[in-house]
Amino acid sequence: MDERKSIPVPAAARLCAVYRLLCDLSAQGVNFVSSGDLGEALGIGAHNIRKDISHISGGGSGRSGYDTARLKKQIAEHFGLENEYRACVTGLGRLGQALVRDGQHIFKELKIVAAFDSDLNRVETIDVGVPVHPTYEITETVKRLNIDTAILTVPDPTAQECAERLITGGIKGIMNFTATHLKVKGGVTVRNIDLAGEFKILSALMFLGG
Amino acid sequence: MDERKSIPVPAAARLCAVYRLLCDLSAQGVNFVSSGDLGEALGIGAHNIRKDISHISGGGSGRSGYDTARLKKQIAEHFGLENEYRACVTGLGRLGQALVRDGQHIFKELKIVAAFDSDLNRVETIDVGVPVHPTYEITETVKRLNIDTAILTVPDPTAQECAERLITGGIKGIMNFTATHLKVKGGVTVRNIDLAGEFKILSALMFLGG
DNA sequence: ATTTAGTTGTGACATTTTTCACGGAAGGTG
């Protein structure tokens, strides 16, 4: 039962990548795949792949490697990867707009059902395919629409405040595109994607490596 | 000289975050800051911050903590964070478009000077503020315009091929928004941001944590 | 039935990364 928590986060992340790869392979009609092939495609050592899979007690078998469909199913079940989530996009800057429009395409299991923005003018006029509400209605709307996941693309200074409203509304997971580190209570999962930061890191690594 | 390589990548990444924070503080007129405050704001232990800074032999001092401006400068110099890079966006889907339009805003030190797309029709008609070329002109254009950084937002299957063209043109760093793991020669730095993957990881962690 | 080649599962090992404890320096204060 608590075995779940015992899976290291990086391992879980890798397994998600494995899952995606398995989806591709499955669609291509590949029925078996070895840890070596998986590792090759993902740029990870085969040992590592096997160890990760062993965490969820995968049933790879014998000489032909892993059964694509079966492993895929195992990973999906272990991590709830095929559950559907109801999401909202908070902050309709360009990135927010792009995400609300492409969200469905990027991540099938994510149903974006609402968006928020602090600019009332924009709320009235913008058309992104889902209802747009002003930020002061976040808590109420999240509650009403039963939204469990939030995509946060607001300007840095307002991030913490928005997050709190979202959480009060009942959000359980936040994809944080803000550079601010969110302080959240237990039970709420945050994943940070700091684009500006990533670019800085890239340039730093380029500088060090060159 | 090789001290540089001895800085662990996660530490470098954290220092980039510290740098950004220092920029903010500096702009706010804060002249000194303690490792504790930095850690607090970034959600990292103070010990960790100090250790990271020690890698670049920072000159934090005495009772009042670090000199904001000085530390900022030290980090910037050590990682070349204020160098300007010439970049191109490859793949003008919605995300690509958003990035080429907002790139300057998101990352000041990145000058986006060109974009590429495989759809010739789109190449002719789209207006994103920079010249758009067809993908088969990547190598030549990158060479001609002296571009050193690439933002890769093409569909997964074409990623490796595009990357190779970019590299042949002389690219030194790639921000890879593709789910494919790029195989590149030494000397080329890749940083992966797999949005779909990140969403899956978020949902996995939510599932495990709830 | 036996062999053989190929692949997994895993416990021990190595490395990396984080945490900690404490000496010592800097700057106010009386």
Add this chain to the structure above:
DNA sequence: CACCTTCCGTGAAAAATGTCACAACTAAAT
């Protein structure tokens, strides 16, 4: 000028993560 508080630097301990070697197993081939 001595004191006292606050904070940094760092080497050593601890934890987490990744690597490896090898036994066990499977499926096909002979």
